[in-house]
Amino acid sequence: QQQVKQSPQSLIVQKGGISIINCAYENTAFDYFPWYQQFPGKGPALLIAIRPDVSEKKEGRFTISFNKSAKQFSLHIMDSQPGDSATYFCAVISAGNTPLVFGKGTRLSVIA
Amino acid sequence: DVKVTQSSRYLVKRTGEKVFLECVQDMDHENMFWYRQDPGLGLRLIYFSYDVKMKEKGDIPEGYSVSREKKERFSLILESASTNQTSMYLCASRLAEKQFFGPGTRLTVL
Structure with missing residues (x-):
């Protein structure tokens, strides 16, 4: 059973x-x-x-939006640049000595 | 800066060989992890360790073993390498929730 589902698989x-x-x-x-x-x-x-305990966190061009009731969170990259082209993984963890659980990843390509 | 180093960036081995992948972290982290990464499958946890001489199976431990004799070092062992173990292997160490990865070892088993 997949504990965290990530989408899309790829993004241009x-x-x-x-x-x-x-x-x-x-x-x-x-x-x-x-x-x-x-x-x-x-x-x-x-x-x-x-x-x-917060619904949004912003660091530069990167923002996480968090919806606790829907059990969803998302990464927004504003003003995307070719240098942002990479694979992005979300993860979740609960307190204590438990491993991070990763999503399967999204390959992002930013084209000029 | 936390540094996680892996002994080799690229490794080519033959089927049946015993393979050792070494990982060292320099920040006195108690938690260390081994993953393999394959296209479309994401990061899959092989084994992890929360203390010296302690190990726990992850999601795909079959065909692998680990050793943690010192806090800073966590070794992944392929007892008898097979072609389906060709993959990228990533080591990580963790302090609280913050996890740091090494650069990876791309292993090819022929």
């Missing part, structure tokens, strides 16, 4: 556009929701994260 966005990636989860015990960014040939790196 024009330079300057908004990229939106969505994740849905089942377990209400999850209390930390990070997004990871992975460039080809590199390991994933923590990009931005949110806790369920």
